[in-house]
Amino acid sequence: MPAKRTAAATGPVPAPSPPTIPSSSTTTTTTTAAASPSSSLSSGPKTLTTNSSVLDIAHTVWQQYLATTPQRTLLLDAFMGFLVLVGGVQFLYCVLAGNYPFNAFLSGFSAAVGQFVLTASLRMQTSSSTSAATVSSGGKGAKGKAAAAAAAAALGNETGGNGISHERAFADYIFGSLILHFFCINFIN
Amino acid sequence: MADSPLNSLLKGNTGRNTRGLLRIIILGTIAAAAVSSRLFSVIRFESIIHEFDPWFNFRATKYLVQHGFYSFWDWFDDRTWHPLGRVTGGTLYPGLMVTSGVIYHILRFLTIPVDIRNICVLLAPGFSGLTALAMYFLTCEMSTSPSAGLLAAAFMGIVPGYISRSVAGSYDNEAIAIFLLVFTFFLWIKAVKNGSIMWGALTALFYGYMVSAWGGYVFITNLIPLHVFVLLCMGRYSSRIYISYTTWYALGTLASMQIPFVGFLPIRNSDHMAALGVFGLLQLVAFADFVRGFIPGKHFQRLLTTMIIVVFGVAFVGLVVLTVSGVIAPWSGRFYSLWDTGYAKIHIPIIASVSEHQPTAWPAFFFDLNFLIWLFPAGVYMCFRDLKDEHVFVIIYSVLASYFAGVMVRLMLTLTPIVCVAAALALSTILDTYVLASPGPNPKAKAVEDTSSEPLRSARKPDVGVTSYLSKLVVTSSAIIYLLLFVAHCTWVTSNAYSSPSVVLASRMPDGSQHIIDDYREAYYWLRQNTPHNAKVMSWWDYGYQIGGMADRPTLVDNNTWNNTHIATVGKAMSSREEVSYPILRQHDVDYVLVVFGGLLGYSGDDINKFLWMVRIAEGIWPDEVKERDFFTARGEYRVDDQATPTMRNSLMYKMSYYNYHTMFQGGQAVDRVRGAKLPAEGPQLSTLEEAFTSENWIIRIYKVKDLDNLNRDHSNAVAFDRGHKRKRATKKKGPRVLRTE
Numbered sequence: 001m002p003a004k005r006t007a008a009a010t011g012p013v014p015a016p017s018p019p020t021i022p023s024s025s026t027t028t029t030t031t032t033a034a035a036s037p038s039s040s041l042s043s044g045p046k047t048l049t050t051n052s053s054v055l056d057i058a059h060t061v062w063q064q065y066l067a068t069t070p071q072r073t074l075l076l077d078a079f080m081g082f083l084v085l086v087g088g089v090q091f092l093y094c095v096l097a098g099n100y101p102f103n104a105f106l107s108g109f110s111a112a113v114g115q116f117v118l119t120a121s122l123r124m125q126t127s128s129s130t131s132a133a134t135v136s137s138g139g140k141g142a143k144g145k146a147a148a149a150a151a152a153a154a155l156g157n158e159t160g161g162n163g164i165s166h167e168r169a170f171a172d173y174i175f176g177s178l179i180l181h182f183f184c185i186n187f188i189n
Numbered sequence: 190m191a192d193s194p195l196n197s198l199l200k201g202n203t204g205r206n207t208r209g210l211l212r213i214i215i216l217g218t219i220a221a222a223a224v225s226s227r228l229f230s231v232i233r234f235e236s237i238i239h240e241f242d243p244w245f246n247f248r249a250t251k252y253l254v255q256h257g258f259y260s261f262w263d264w265f266d267d268r269t270w271h272p273l274g275r276v277t278g279g280t281l282y283p284g285l286m287v288t289s290g291v292i293y294h295i296l297r298f299l300t301i302p303v304d305i306r307n308i309c310v311l312l313a314p315g316f317s318g319l320t321a322l323a324m325y326f327l328t329c330e331m332s333t334s335p336s337a338g339l340l341a342a343a344f345m346g347i348v349p350g351y352i353s354r355s356v357a358g359s360y361d362n363e364a365i366a367i368f369l370l371v372f373t374f375f376l377w378i379k380a381v382k383n384g385s386i387m388w389g390a391l392t393a394l395f396y397g398y399m400v401s402a403w404g405g406y407v408f409i410t411n412l413i414p415l416h417v418f419v420l421l422c423m424g425r426y427s428s429r430i431y432i433s434y435t436t437w438y439a440l441g442t443l444a445s446m447q448i449p450f451v452g453f454l455p456i457r458n459s460d461h462m463a464a465l466g467v468f469g470l471l472q473l474v475a476f477a478d479f480v481r482g483f484i485p486g487k488h489f490q491r492l493l494t495t496m497i498i499v500v501f502g503v504a505f506v507g508l509v510v511l512t513v514s515g516v517i518a519p520w521s522g523r524f525y526s527l528w529d530t531g532y533a534k535i536h537i538p539i540i541a542s543v544s545e546h547q548p549t550a551w552p553a554f555f556f557d558l559n560f561l562i563w564l565f566p567a568g569v570y571m572c573f574r575d576l577k578d579e580h581v582f583v584i585i586y587s588v589l590a591s592y593f594a595g596v597m598v599r600l601m602l603t604l605t606p607i608v609c610v611a612a613a614l615a616l617s618t619i620l621d622t623y624v625l626a627s628p629g630p631n632p633k634a635k636a637v638e639d640t641s642s643e644p645l646r647s648a649r650k651p652d653v654g655v656t657s658y659l660s661k662l663v664v665t666s667s668a669i670i671y672l673l674l675f676v677a678h679c680t681w682v683t684s685n686a687y688s689s690p691s692v693v694l695a696s697r698m699p700d701g702s703q704h705i706i707d708d709y710r711e712a713y714y715w716l717r718q719n720t721p722h723n724a725k726v727m728s729w730w731d732y733g734y735q736i737g738g739m740a741d742r743p744t745l746v747d748n749n750t751w752n753n754t755h756i757a758t759v760g761k762a763m764s765s766r767e768e769v770s771y772p773i774l775r776q777h778d779v780d781y782v783l784v785v786f787g788g789l790l791g792y793s794g795d796d797i798n799k800f801l802w803m804v805r806i807a808e809g810i811w812p813d814e815v816k817e818r819d820f821f822t823a824r825g826e827y828r829v830d831d832q833a834t835p836t837m838r839n840s841l842m843y844k845m846s847y848y849n850y851h852t853m854f855q856g857g858q859a860v861d862r863v864r865g866a867k868l869p870a871e872g873p874q875l876s877t878l879e880e881a882f883t884s885e886n887w888i889i890r891i892y893k894v895k896d897l898d899n900l901n902r903d904h905s906n907a908v909a910f911d912r913g914h915k916r917k918r919a920t921k922k923k924g925p926r927v928l929r930t931e
Contacts (some may be wrong), residue, residue: 061480102453106446114439120475121386121432164385172386176436179390183443 069127076123080116087112107184114180118173125169210336215339216325220318223346226680227314231357234705236310239690241731241748243360244738246307247543249277250286250360254293254305262449267742268753269733271725279449280751284369284402285362288312291460313355313364320368321346327375328610330382331572331579334617341613341893344675345371348607349682350557356687363602368404371606372735373399373409374586377416378579380437390434396437397444400451407460408603410445412589413437414467416582421474421497425578431475438468443921459512466504473500543750545599554594556686557601559678560671561612568611571618588612616668623664692735694792706790708889712783712889714741715882717834720781725890728783729763729796730756736783745777753806760807763842764800764815770841770879771904774894782892786846789853789887791862797829798863830866844873845892848880851895853887876908 027186069077089108099105230239238247253261264278289308296303321342328341345351354363373395378386400406416435442455442464450765455461474497554562569587572580586607594604689695694706716726717740726742733747746756759765762773776781787795796803800820807815819836822828829843837843849870859868878892898907 106453106456107443110439110443114443117435117439118386119388121428121436124428124432124475125386164383169386172390175529176386176390176440179394179440180443183440184446186447187443 073123073127076131077124078117080119080123082111083116083119101106101189103187103189107187111180111184114184116182118176121176122169122173125164125172126166197457201685212335212339213739216322216342219321219325219339219342219346222343223317223321224314224692225318226347226683227352227356229356229684232311232688233694233695233703234690236307236311237358237690237692238306238360238738239358240361241734242362243358243772245734245748246285246360246362247306248734249281250289250309251305253286253290256906258287258290263561267295268741269747269749270563270752271743271745273752273755275749275751276291279337280749281360282400282404282450284398284400285312285360288365289360293473295365297495303539309360310358312356312573313359313361316368317355323368323372323375324606326610327371327378327606328613330375330378331583331610332614332617334621336620337613337617342616343607343610344607344613345456347678347679347683348558348605348609349600349674349687350608352683353557354602355688356683358690362403363405366399366405367606368400369395369399370409370603372404374582377433377437378582380433381429381578381582384427384432386432388441391431392433392437393444394441396441397447400445401448405603406445408593410455410461410464412586414464415589416585417471418467419581419585420578421470421582426474426478428475428551430578431471432601434471435468438464438804441589459508462508465499466508469504470497470500473497492523521847533619535607545595549595549598549601553598553601556682558605558608559675560644561675562610564612565608566611567615568613571614571864572611577707583607583610583614588764619664620668623661624744624876692739703862706886707734708884708888710739712882712891713882714798715884716742716781716783716891719882720794724780725778726781726783727759727762727777727779729759729785729799732783732785740779754810755792755808757807760803761811761815763796764804764807764820764840766839767841767875767877768905769814769843771894774877776896779894782841783834783880784842784845784890784892786887787863788846788861790848792886792888793863795846795863795888796842797846800840801827803842828866829861829868833871838873843879844875845878845890847872848875848890850887874908 027084087109090112092104094105193627230237240245249264251263252264256264261283262278264276265274266277267274269275269277289312291883293303293305293308296308296378325338325342329338330337331337344656351367351582354361373392375393376388376392380392393701396406396409403519406470413434416660417430418429442461445451445455446453473865488714558565565587569584572583587604590600590604590607593600692709694708696704696706698704716724716736717796720726720742722741724742725745726740727745728735728736729749730746730748733744733749736742736744737747746752746759750756758777762770765773785792786797787793788797801817802816806814808817815834819834820827820840822832822834826832828834829837829847833843846859847859847868851868851870853859859870859872860866861868877895879895880890881893882891883889895904898904900907902910
């Protein structure tokens with residue numbers, strides 16, 4: 001998600017106060033997702049190890065992301081960024097120019113959202129064995145402290161993440177996309 | 190459970206194969222039992238469509254089969270809601286009709302000529318067999334014990350709560366919807382467990398099918414997001430949840446929007462907003478989880494909770510603003526009546542008047558579920574013991590469904606599947622603990638000797654005497670006795686309570702032989718044979734679908750109660766004096782009026798007993814002209830005998846019901862057997878209607894609306910004039926009344 005990541009890096013710098021959140025659709029909420037964690041991070045407790053400024057944290061995150069993400073996953077992220085862009089443009093058009101062919105807007109927008117979601121799922125499944133191993137391990141650590149019954153969940157997480165081969169994940173992705181676009185074309189009028 | 194004694198014999202690889210085969214055979218037997226226990230009505234009566242709504246579905250299916258899919262989609266029905274018509278193709282859930290249409294064409298393709306009626310009659314039993322299979326799969330996801338799935342399938346197959354809506358001939362949306370509900374939940378659990386796009390997409394597909402089949406799909410729409418939300422709140426976010434939920438939501442919402450009747454509801458209606466909110470939330474959580482991989486921080490849990498609170502606050506405010514500003518449709522009336530049981534009675538009498546929308550009486554739970562109802566809490570407790578994701582689902586489902594089942598009788602149907610799951614979990618745990626028949630590598634002999642493993646297995650139970658043969662015998666035999674009682678109860682309930690077509694009534698003659706009362710079809714066929722094809726028939730809305738289906742005549746109102754005003758108009762015509770009613774009848778081109786009267790036979794579901802609802806609904810629209818109070822005597826009684834109020838006695842419904850009734854009896858002996866009332870010696874007089882047909886047992890009475898008088902008199906004058914030659918008494922009917930024709 002490079003687009004959102006840069007937004008997170010630049011967003012809170014001019015205004016340290018939490019940004020106002022216009023939440024009317026999923027696209028806008030996902031972009032606020034980029035803004036809110038880092039802003040809360042800055043106002044959060046002092047347990048942050050070395051970094052003090054938001055820019056630094058974001059920069060480290062960005063560097064780490066570039067360093068650890070394999071090429072294929074980067075490609076997926078670029079595609080997701082593009083989909084967010086497409087969905088955003090459509091939504092903007094809907095807000096500015098009116099939603100007259102509502103079917104068309106809806107199917108276009110949900111195609112973008114659906115494809116984004118499917119791609120994100122594919123990314124989770126394929127990158128779980130490589131780069132996102134850190135993600136899942138971090139997740140397990142936090143969970144172990146948080147929930148009492150987390151052991152079973154973490155176990156399930158591990159098997160769920162690794163149980164699916166890349167080929168299977170990609171076949172599932174194709175299957176899901178086919179259904180998605182069939183519905184969209186049927187709905188577009 | 191059934192194959193437990195065989196386990197000692199069947200070990201190793203062949204044993205597994207044999208058990209698999211046995212399991213298939215047992216499932217097949219369960220499905221066969223599920224189908225055959227629903228055939229009482231076909232055997233006892235004949236292959237006939239039941240009740241009211243199925244008649245419309247049947248009619249729509251016939252239309253679909255005759256005219257093809259596209260014209261079915263564009264079907265404008267001008268033979269219902271007479272002056273208005275109904276855009277039927279856009280206002281129904283087509284899943285049921287399309288399913289039976291597809292089955293019909295497949296059978297035709299295989300050169301098996303089957304009447305479409307038989308497909309419709311047998312669709313519900315067929316799908317109940319599939320429901321039992323789906324139940325097996327669902328329960329197998331919940332429990333490691335193989336007996337639980339089989340038990341759940343057996344319960345689901347014969348539990349009366351489900352049979353009530355799926356006997357042969359009950360060709361209603363629920364017939365296939367419960368199968369879809371259970372199967373969608375199974376796929377959902379599978380998706381959550383595996384975290385694969387495929388299962389999520391399959392869930393979405395079956396969800397789409399469910400949306401096309403039943404309005405109860407909203408239950409799934411809210412239950413799955415709730416499940417996800419609870420899992421998130423328990424700190425159990427994982428990529429599996431993200432993958433399954435977002436795939437389901439993105440595809441399922443699009444799928445549901447394909448149905449014209451649903452249309453844009455998933456993004457407009459508040460009922461669907463929870464799913465959207467959880468979808469957005471899940472994006473945030475996923476992103477936070479993603480970022481967490483790069484940040485070394487222990488404060489992430491706190492961050493997560495603050496984020497959830499902030500976003501939910503914003504989403505809630507946004508929802509309220511959008512609802513107030515009218516972008517999102519407000520909650521539907523049926524939804525309000527779910528939370529406030531008194532709401533419908535006050536605001537929407539039309540919803541409250543439907544008997545299946547009444548709150549459930551306590552005995553109904555036992556009647557419909559028998560001993561499952563007290564195993565149900567135990568099963569839910571079992572779910573708490575090992576709280577995996579799917580067990581959370583069972584708990585949420587059971588809590589929600591129990592509440593809803595208590596509010597509305599018909600929602601017992603959504604409670605039944607989860608009761609079967611939970612009861613099967615509980616019972617299989619009991620049996621496994623006591624019988625020690627868990628299949629697997631350890632043979633029975635070793636397990637019996639090895640007492641040290643048993644207190645471990647049953648550590649939470651009092652370990653006194655669990656191992657002794659006596660306690661095993663007692664527990665097992667009592668469980669078997671309960672199961673046998675359950676089977677007996679189910680059979681009894683099915684055969685006595687749920688297998689009556691209600692179009693054909695059965696009674697016992699004094700010598701015990703069965704007597705069939707077929708007044709409905711007699712009257713509808715009279716209409717079909719003796720009236721012009723476009724004669725409009727007015728009746729209370731209960732009978733609209735049947736008149737449309739059996740008599741093939743246009744009706745004013747029917748069971749698709751979408752237009753309250755139109756129904757209230759009919760209610761007003763029924764509850765007003767003739768002088769008021771006649772103009773209404775003329776304005777709506779009514780040719781015949783049909784009433785149901787059970788006084789002679791003691792048939793309690795007749796129109797006089799429903800009359801107060803007509804009055805209430807009419808009063809909702811015309812509070813000045815129709816008053817419910819006027820139909821009660823000064824002591825607040827609802828009477829039809831000579832104590833009845835003048836309003837009651839002059840109402841069209843009363844007159845039509847009791848017209849000429851006294852002539853059946855000798856000198857003033859007329860008795861209404863439903864209400865146990867002795868009727869006045871002189872019956873009511875009708876001037877604007879004339880009796881056209883009365884069925885054998887007087888259940889259906891049809892009246893023809895008189896045309897305007899040839900000599901331009903009003904009808905009461907004309908009748909008085911005709912009668913005046915014979916009896917002078919009628920002259921006092923001449924009065925200041927003025928007939929207001931158009």
